[in-house]
Amino acid sequence: MTGSQHKFDIIDVRAGVEADNDRYAALVRQKCREKGIFLVNLMASPGAGKTSVLCRAIDALKDRYSVGVLEADMDADVDSTAVAARGARAVQLHTGTSCHMDGRMTLAGLDAFGNDLPQVVFLENVGNLVCPAEFDVGADLKQMILSVPEGDDKPLKYPLMFTVSECMLVNKIDTAPVFDFDLARCEANLRPLNADMPVFPVSAKTGEGIDAWIAWLIPRIDAKLRGGEEAAK
Amino acid sequence: MTGSQHKFDIIDVRAGVEADNDRYAALVRQKCREKGIFLVNLMASPGAGKTSVLCRAIDALKDRYSVGVLEADMDADVDSTAVAARGARAVQLHTGTSCHMDGRMTLAGLDAFGNDLPQVVFLENVGNLVCPAEFDVGADLKQMILSVPEGDDKPLKYPLMFTVSECMLVNKIDTAPVFDFDLARCEANLRPLNADMPVFPVSAKTGEGIDAWIAWLIPRIDAKLRGGEEAAK
Numbered sequence: 001m002t003g004s005q006h007k008f009d010i011i012d013v014r015a016g017v018e019a020d021n022d023r024y025a026a027l028v029r030q031k032c033r034e035k036g037i038f039l040v041n042l043m044a045s046p047g048a049g050k051t052s053v054l055c056r057a058i059d060a061l062k063d064r065y066s067v068g069v070l071e072a073d074m075d076a077d078v079d080s081t082a083v084a085a086r087g088a089r090a091v092q093l094h095t096g097t098s099c100h101m102d103g104r105m106t107l108a109g110l111d112a113f114g115n116d117l118p119q120v121v122f123l124e125n126v127g128n129l130v131c132p133a134e135f136d137v138g139a140d141l142k143q144m145i146l147s148v149p150e151g152d153d154k155p156l157k158y159p160l161m162f163t164v165s166e167c168m169l170v171n172k173i174d175t176a177p178v179f180d181f182d183l184a185r186c187e188a189n190l191r192p193l194n195a196d197m198p199v200f201p202v203s204a205k206t207g208e209g210i211d212a213w214i215a216w217l218i219p220r221i222d223a224k225l226r227g228g229e230e231a232a233k
Numbered sequence: 234m235t236g237s238q239h240k241f242d243i244i245d246v247r248a249g250v251e252a253d254n255d256r257y258a259a260l261v262r263q264k265c266r267e268k269g270i271f272l273v274n275l276m277a278s279p280g281a282g283k284t285s286v287l288c289r290a291i292d293a294l295k296d297r298y299s300v301g302v303l304e305a306d307m308d309a310d311v312d313s314t315a316v317a318a319r320g321a322r323a324v325q326l327h328t329g330t331s332c333h334m335d336g337r338m339t340l341a342g343l344d345a346f347g348n349d350l351p352q353v354v355f356l357e358n359v360g361n362l363v364c365p366a367e368f369d370v371g372a373d374l375k376q377m378i379l380s381v382p383e384g385d386d387k388p389l390k391y392p393l394m395f396t397v398s399e400c401m402l403v404n405k406i407d408t409a410p411v412f413d414f415d416l417a418r419c420e421a422n423l424r425p426l427n428a429d430m431p432v433f434p435v436s437a438k439t440g441e442g443i444d445a446w447i448a449w450l451i452p453r454i455d456a457k458l459r460g461g462e463e464a465a466k
């Protein structure tokens with residue numbers, strides 16, 4: 001926390017035995033249901049813009065919901081500093097050499113919020129298009145980001161991520177003229193894996209396209225939070 | 234191999250027990266020493282430009298050495314098609330759900346070349362800045378690529394990769410004006426982890442900077458191959 005004006009917790013969540021993952025993911029779902037939390041598992045390559053997208057999402061959601069962020073990083077806290085500055089409650093998870101978040105680490109992260117639980121929690125997974133796709137963390141939404149510079153062929157190369165995700169942002173769309181990126185070709189590569197996932201071209205830098213994604217997200221959050229209230233009655 | 238005019242082998246190398254990794258990495262080193270192979274472990278994020286850099290390297294090296302490529306992908310062969318078209322012998326390794334190459338898979342890949350062993354073999358690892366850094370594959374050179382759109386803060390986020398690598402390319406340097414990427418800031422983040430690693434800004438797209446990297450690489454290849462010849466006497 002040295003040098004930061006913004007307070008956030010840092011906890012160690014190095015990977016243990018993964019056989020119990022489904023059990024922990026179920027505990028995460030139970031906690032989110034009972035406490036009224038909408039949990040988003042945000043997955044992308046390194047440098048695809050997870051943190052920048054998060055900052056835009058916090059701006060768009062924070063007047064409507066309390067927003068928290070679980071920042072998974074091998075050993076850093078730059079992202080927690082960034083999102084805390086933006087007005088979200090941040091918990092930094094140090095994953096050590098683990099290349100993904102699992103159910104156990106996610107539950108530990110939620111527990112770190114104590115009794116002051118946010119209504120919307122974004123889990124910023126480790127930057128990786130492979131391993132995070134394999135681990136259920138008990139989220140309400142598996143949200144992925146592909147960025148334009150990575151190329152429109154990525155569904156062919158990392159099929160599991162594009163198969164399990166439920167919503168896809170194509171970030172850095174403002175740089176499309178610089179790269180040979182064709183959104184139609186990207187979708188043609190995507191659809192055999194995932195016929196229905198909505199795709200939103202966005203630029204976290206300019207803000208382009210963020211509104212459309214947020215407009216899609218809000219009814220899903222509201223439905224979950226309403227369900228939680230009704231279950232509590 | 235459907236639809237491809239270029240022949241390459243596809244073998245399944247799904248991860249087994251990893252406890253034996255060091256033993257397999259030693260077998261890779263032994264084979265490379267005995268047969269006169271310079272093995273490069275090429276690591277980077279998805280979309281950083283591994284295949285494009287490889288195509289440039291093949292162009293620059295193929296009149297001087299026989300060049301082979303081991304293409305590690307979860308379940309695709311687009312890269313093998315690309316490098317085979319460029320004149321390198323390619324072996325496609327399907328890693329299944331594994332997020333990295335290990336010693337055993339690498340040995341299986343070298344064995345797939347049969348008796349017609351290339352002098353220089355590039356192992357294009359799975360696109361991932363985390364897991365490949367943890368697995369010794371017995372290479373002569375751990376070569377990493379960071380691409381400009383990923384950002385100059387990546388050494389802070391994925392420290393192990395930047396620590397274990399022995400040479401770094403900063404690819405897509407032609408797009409630096411589009412992104413807020415500062416090479417000096419990147420090096421400032423890198424140097425506490427790796428004081429001596431040479432850093433070459435390059436553009437696989439335009440060819441800029443590739444010559445400087447190749448000029449650094451050739452004496453290292455020659456030294457290894459000379460050593461192999463002397464050992465064989």
